Amino acid sequence: MSQILNVTLITETFTPEINGVANTLGRLCDGLRLRGHRVELVRPRQNDEINSGAADDLMLCRGWPIPGYPGLQWGQSSMHKLLQRWQRRRPDVLYIATEGPLGLSALRAARRLGIAVISGFHTNFPQYTQQYGMGFITRLLTHYLRWFHNRSRVTLVPSVSQKVELERRGFERIELLSRGVDSQLFNPSRCSQALRESWGLQTGDIGVIHVGRLAPEKNLGLLKTGFEALKSSYPQRTIKLIVVGDGPQRSELEQQIPDAIFCGTLRGEVLATHYASADMFLFPSLTETFGNVVLEALASGLGVVAYDEAAAGQHIRHGHNGALAMPGDETAFVDAARWLLEDSENLRRVRLNARQHASRQGWTAIIDQFERQLRDACPSESSKTLRQTSDKTIRPVSSMPLD
Structure with a gap:
């Protein structure tokens, strides 16, 4: 029997919000859970949603509206809370789907604790800037996104054309993870x-x-x-x-x-x-x-x-x-x-x-591939043993700087 994974998914959008990123993440999350994996979700609160943050599989943070995108939010940076949470119950691997303040704080917390990170390139923000008359920040935004994704073990992209474009721009360790469709629903x-x-x-x-x-x-x-x-x-x-x-x-x-x-x-x-x-x-x-x-x-x-x-x-x-x-x-x-x-x-x-x-493009094969990519990013059993020994000497989170 394959080892059960403890996966944490960090995103600033999720179902029931209506967009391709939320739809994809919902499918991946459900698929992993159906295979018996533990999936923790870290995301901003939606509308008047209430959560104490104590749930094992859900951590909600404050969100800030994105101008021009009603219903979508930037997640507030939550590094201190993430450090505390992940020291109590450490994930095997993170999947960071969005690169905003919440995603950045998760990346930094993971690097602090030595947790494996996979990132996903879901939204082509540099091209969006051209459409909104903000082309002057395209280079800066591309630089930030390259810096962000190159600090993960692998960056997943959904199409060959996107892989080629990111590699041309200096993004490293790019792998494909395509998308599926529910052909019983769409029929x-x-x-x-x-x-x-x-x-x-x-x-x-x-x-x-x-x-x-x-x-x-x-x-x-x-x-x-x-x-x-x-x-x-x-x-x-x-x-x-x-x-x-x-x-x-x-x-x-x-x-x-x-x-x-x-x-x-x-x-x-x-x-x-x-x-x-x-x-x-x-x-x-x-x-x-x-x-x-x-x-x-x-x-x-x-x-x-x-x-x-x-x-x-x-x-x-x-x-x-x-x-x-x-x-x-x-x-x-x-x-x-x-x-x-x-x-x-x-x-x-x-x-x-x-x-x-x-009708041949179902989600099962996509989730199988995602599961393999998560496993490949996880440390080997020998490194896990070393990590567990070193974890005992980690300083209390209250003594850590937040940046």
């Missing part, structure tokens, strides 16, 4: 004719859907351009745009695309039904480390149009199970969307192949 069988009719679609009409945060980093101007190009190229067809999600650009998009249907934030079976009731999925983002929604759309049997990077580059073969464009080439992106509608056979074939591919 073409959930298509609802009643929902399609509520969108104004009949048999043969085209529902174009986009799912995601409505924010500058998502390149949503191209969503508008692509939708308008489809309508002008095929004026004889009824084509509707369905937008699922919320964010700071929603009101602007509602004004710019008045005939689009804005559904707000959806989750679970309702979200899956919206996917399955559409025909195409337009995903113009250039800032994704992965893009879980791409796999959800493929599993739902949609014709996906995206740039050739992250999840799309990893899972789509152009013309076989989706349509790809070179990153940043807006004309090619629009042409790829047009191609799907040139011939009804194109869309039918692509949608069938999309479902077949995504």
Whole structure:
């Protein structure tokens, strides 16, 4: 029987918050626990959540709102509390998923105590700065993130394109940990004719859907351009745009695309039904480390149009199970969307192949790989014995400086 691991996961976002990072971490956490491992979660409080900090598997800290991201927080630095907690019950390995104040304090506490650390590169913050008019801090932010991740035993990234980019920027010891999809939840069988009719679609009409945060980093101007190009190229067809999600650009998009249907934030079976009731999925983002929604759309049997990077580059073969464009080439992106509608056979074939591919991309293999990566980062049994001896001489935490 394999040794049970004591894993601590540090993150500034977690379910039920709605974003790709929270979704991924929820899956990894649940998967490890189902295998019998002890998983401790360290994160900011959500809303009015109350926790004394005494629970073995949960430590909550204070959070500070992130400007422009309602509902998301920076976790407060908690090094002193982490040192106390981990001296009482020491983890075998940490997985630090976010690089904010909470993640930094966890990294420093782990280094102080000699605990193995794996980090995850989940969000492409340097690219976000360009979209928010803060390009002047891109170099500084990249320097900090490189410094942070190079102090872990390994940094996990979800896509080959992200691995190549980080290695080019001097990040070391990069390994892949991809993402999976629940293909029972996201399934073409959930298509609802009643929902399609509520969108104004009949048999043969085209529902174009986009799912995601409505924010500058998502390149949503191209969503508008692509939708308008489809309508002008095929004026004889009824084509509707369905937008699922919320964010700071929603009101602007509602004004710019008045005939689009804005559904707000959806989750679970309702979200899956919206996917399955559409025909195409337009995903113009250039800032994704992965893009879980791409796999959800493929599993739902949609014709996906995206740039050739992250999840799309990893899972789509152009013309076989989706349509790809070179990153940043807006004309090619629009042409790829047009191609799907040139011939009804194109869309039918692509949608069938999309479902077949995504149905093989479950979470079990991903969690198996994550478990192996955690084990590989743990000290050997001989080093654990030495560590346990040295732990007895660690100074009381009250005598330690906090930095």
